[in-house]
Amino acid sequence: MPELPEVETIVRGLRSRIVGATIERATVRLARMAVAPPRTQFAAAIGGERVVGVQRRGKYVVIQLSSGRLIVTSLRMTGRLIVARRGAPEGPATHLVVHLAGGAELRFSDVRTFGRMRLVERESPWDASLGIEPLSADFTEQAFAGMLAGRTTPIKVLLLDQRRIAGIGNIYACEALWEARIRPSRAARALTKPAITRLHGAIVDVLQRAIACRGTSVDDYVDAEGQRGSFQNDLAVYGRAAQPCRRCSTGRIERSVLGQRGTWWCRRCQR
């Protein structure tokens, strides 16, 4: 499940490998993986473009093209973006290949086929519905407090809402709430000022630590070079049902469901 730290790691890998390269052509093997504006063929449209930059926005990989257009990729749960030499062994479920001049290719694979690669016209407000970047200067404690004010939504559900904060997924929502000692089901508006301060800091901290570990590989995630991350070794709660809490050691990690998503937490030290 690529979330912000995984996508950031992928983007950094892509940046050093495909910026400056010219796109010769693309092969779309599974049509629904490639979305383009009406009456535009994705593969034909990107042929001849040059890659001028690679950015991250929330959980999206944004490849900037010389025409000013963007290739915006959503990896969802099992999507992978890997750069390889032409002819090198190919992983399973490779549904789209972008062939680059010089013999490299960008491979987009996805076992569950939920991922999408979208061609976006220049000046398009494609990310208008995405919220604040949690690692940017805009993510102040005051801005965060403003999102929570008056909301009865469980705090964990709010953390997953990409319209407010962009990039947090299930793993890091669980981990940040544990670090801040806040129960995931707590109504957002019920957080005290000290709790908001702790959670704001925990979000930034856990995301930065995960980036330093090149992401969490609990299942499918690998970076642009096909390498796994290591933050799965540092997880305090996610996927650790029935195991002792790493902080209080007497509490056992519980699993419940919030907003249709598995949620892991310590009943003893998260309130």
Next chain:
DNA sequence: CCGCCGCCCTGCTTGC
């Protein structure tokens, strides 16, 4: 604007 629900899809887990 807001929140909720169902759908998309396939591999793994569960239970008989």
Next chain:
DNA sequence: TGCAAGCAGGGCGGCG
């Protein structure tokens, strides 16, 4: 042991 049903989950469209 074998098989089918159930489950998982990010984003999006539809609905109230």
